[in-house]
Structure formats: structure tokens, C-alpha cells
Amino acid sequence: MTEDRVYNFSAGPSILPEPVLQRARAELMNCRGSGMSVMEMSHRSPVFTEIFTETKEKFRSILRIPETHEILFLQGGATLQFAAIPMNLMEGKTADYAVTGNFSNKAAKEAEKYGTVHIACSTADTGHNRIPQQEELDLSADAKYFYYCANNTIYGTEWQYVPETAAPLVCDMSSDILSRPVDVSRYGLIYAGAQKNMAPAGLTVVIIDKVLAGRELPYTPQIMSYETMIKHDSLLNTPPCWCIYMLSLVLDWLKEQGGVEGMEQLKKARAKRLYDCLEESRLFRLHAEPGSRSDMNVTFRTGNAETDAEFIRFAADRGLTNLKGHKIAGGMRASIYNAMPMEGVEALVDTIKEFEQKHV
Numbered sequence: 001m002t003e004d005r006v007y008n009f010s011a012g013p014s015i016l017p018e019p020v021l022q023r024a025r026a027e028l029m030n031c032r033g034s035g036m037s038v039m040e041m042s043h044r045s046p047v048f049t050e051i052f053t054e055t056k057e058k059f060r061s062i063l064r065i066p067e068t069h070e071i072l073f074l075q076g077g078a079t080l081q082f083a084a085i086p087m088n089l090m091e092g093k094t095a096d097y098a099v100t101g102n103f104s105n106k107a108a109k110e111a112e113k114y115g116t117v118h119i120a121c122s123t124a125d126t127g128h129n130r131i132p133q134q135e136e137l138d139l140s141a142d143a144k145y146f147y148y149c150a151n152n153t154i155y156g157t158e159w160q161y162v163p164e165t166a167a168p169l170v171c172d173m174s175s176d177i178l179s180r181p182v183d184v185s186r187y188g189l190i191y192a193g194a195q196k197n198m199a200p201a202g203l204t205v206v207i208i209d210k211v212l213a214g215r216e217l218p219y220t221p222q223i224m225s226y227e228t229m230i231k232h233d234s235l236l237n238t239p240p241c242w243c244i245y246m247l248s249l250v251l252d253w254l255k256e257q258g259g260v261e262g263m264e265q266l267k268k269a270r271a272k273r274l275y276d277c278l279e280e281s282r283l284f285r286l287h288a289e290p291g292s293r294s295d296m297n298v299t300f301r302t303g304n305a306e307t308d309a310e311f312i313r314f315a316a317d318r319g320l321t322n323l324k325g326h327k328i329a330g331g332m333r334a335s336i337y338n339a340m341p342m343e344g345v346e347a348l349v350d351t352i353k354e355f356e357q358k359h360v
């Protein structure tokens with residue numbers, strides 16, 4: 001790590017791989033002989049067209065997305081998809097929602113405007129500290145889709161299995177996309193805001209089975225219609241060019257690290273190191289139950305808000321930043337996305353142990 005950088009544990013926008021930042025800097029004044037940066041060029045220019053096409057191809061190849069599915073580069077964050085999904089796929093009827101955290105809850109609330117939301121399960125009663133088992137899912141017979149959030153960024157839980165449902169699966173993968181292989185053919189739609197594990201904020205990637213397009217409600221804005229966006233290859237209007245370019249650099253870096261298989265190995269190693277340390281701790285306890293724990297966001301606390309705050313300051317003094325948990329969950333949260341080097345996790349483990357020695 002470069003000396004004046006910190007280990008940034010922010011949940012999002014979050015850490016990007018250092019080689020990616022360096023390459024972006026090197027290409028900033030003159031990208032591919034254009035004499036300008038990607039921020040300054042037309043989205044219809046030959047250089048950007050090349051970048052756009054390459055990014056899509058790289059994304060398809062790295063996640064092994066079958067030809068049945070289209071890749072869209074959209075804006076509006078993950079939150080716009082909370083509305084776009086029911087507008088495009090619900091047909092004014094029923095959809096099943098698994099509520100395992102704040103974002104799936106928000107998505108379910110938004111969907112209520114467009115049809116009937118059936119709550120297939122909720123973990124609210126235990127503070128969203130776990131993921132339900134398949135047998136706990138109450139599926140409706142006529143659901144247009146089954147919606148879930150693969151990784152609960154705020155509470156630090158992650159689905160360890162793909163639910164079995166008759167309805168097409170719709171999944172928010174904002175905080176764990178590209179961290180492991182995914183059998184995309186099992187999904188009707190996958191989406192992810194870029195700013196957790198992929199690129200800067202401003203880009204949302206949607207992967208959609210093309211058979212699901214063309215069912216939108218009549219008043220769906222053009223910009224939110226999957227069919228329209230597929231027809232225009234995401235270029236109905238100006239796309240988030242810089243973010244798409246940054247994603248292409250991240251995908252190059254990811255490929256060098258062994259692709260999603262490489263990422264999976266690394267994330268398991270990072271998470272194990274941190275969970276083992278916290279399991280052994282006599283001061284800190286983990287929020288998420290074993291079997292439901294996220295490899296991306298590790299949530300823990302001492303049980304005393306003042307001690308938590310002291311630990312957060314203690315870590316920040318050592319160059320470990322943004323460990324404060326989300327305000328609705330409290331405590332600490334260490335986001336250990338793809339770009340977090342193992343040294344960052346080692347530094348956090350050392351800091352936890354040092355702090356603990358002073359407090360127990």
C-alpha cells in the first residue's frame with residue numbers, strides 16, 4: 001500500500017484496487033490517444049464506443065453470463081431498481097419478497113405501489129442477524145418473481161444458497177457481485193449498484209433474462225424500461241461513462257487476480273481471519289449468526305456504545321478508517337470487499353487484539 005493511503009473499510013462508496021487508481025491516473029490526460037480523459041469525451045465517440053463494448057464483453061466473460069441474458073449499464077443506483085423491478089416485472093400482480101435487511105425492506109415497500117407484495121419471510125424479529133432456510137420461505141403460487149438481497153450490507157448477513165422457487169429469481173447483489181462465481185442462468189434478473197464492489201458511484205449493472213423484458217406497466221418511464229434499454233444497448237441517453245470505464249479497469253484487475261474464483265478464495269481467507277479473531281474475542285461479539293455471516297461486511301460490537309466509539313477512534317488513529325456501523329445497526333462494520341488487501345485485514349486483527357488487551 002502507498003504510504004499516505006489508509007485501509008478504508010467503508011461500506012460504500014468503498015475501496016478500489018490501487019493498481020486501478022494508478023492506471024486511471026496514468027490515462028487521465030490522454031486516454032487511448034484521444035488527447036482527453038473519458039470524462040470529457042462523447043459517449044458516441046469511437047474511443048468510448050470501444051470502451052463500452054469491451055466492458056460489456058469483459059463482464060459477460062468474467063461472470064460467464066449466458067447469451068439469454070442482457071447486460072445493462074444504468075443510473076439511479078440500486079434504489080431506482082426497487083421501483084424499476086416491480087414496474088417491469090410485476091404486471092400489477094403479486095411478487096414474493098424475502099425481507100432480510102434494510103434494503104430488501106425498502107424494495108418491498110417500493111413494490112407495494114405497483115402490485116401485491118407477499119412477504120415470503122422476514123428476519124426483522126431477530127434484528128436481521130440471520131438468513132432463513134429454504135423451508136422457511138412462504139412462496140405464493142402465482143408470484144411473478146421472488147425477490148431477495150444476496151448480501152445484507154448493513155447487518156452483515158449473506159445468503160449461502162440460491163433459493164429454489166418456481167417464480168423467476170430477482171436478486172440485489174450490490175454488495176457481493178463479482179466476489180464469487182454465480183450461475184446466472186438460474187436468475188431472471190440480477191442487479192448491483194457499482195459503488196460497493198465494482199466501480200465509483202453512479203452506475204448500476206442489471207443482468208436480465210431477455211424473456212422477462214417487455215412486460216412493463218404502460219406509464220413506466222423510458223429510462224426505467226428494460227425493453228427500451230435493451231433495444232438501445234443502454235445508450236438511450238448519456239450513460240455514466242466514467243464509471244463504465246472504471247469498471248473496465250476493475251475487470252482487468254480482477255482477471256489478473258484469477259477472476260471470480262480468485263476473488264472467492266481471497267474473500268474466504270479475509271473473512272475467516274477476521275471471524276476467527278472475533279469468535280475468540282472476550283470483548284467483541286458478532287452480530288450475525290454462524291451459517292449466515294457475510295464474507296463482505298463483518299458486523300461486531302462490544303455491547304457498550306462508548307467502548308465501540310473508542311475502538312473506532314483507536315483504529316482510525318492507526319490508519320483503519322470507516323469502521324463505524326450503519327446508524328440503524330450500531331456497533332462496528334468492517335467492509336472487506338474485493339479490493340481490500342489481506343494486509344488490511346491483518347492490520348485490523350492486530351488492532352482488535354491490541355485494543356482488547358487494554359480492555360479486558
Ligand SMILES: *Cc1c(COP(=O)(O)O)cnc(C)c1O
Binds near residue numbers: 077079153174
Ligand atoms: C448500498 C446498497 C443499496 C442502495 O444503493 P444505492 O446505489 O445507494 O441506491 C441497495 N442494496 C444493497 C445491498 C446495498 O448494499
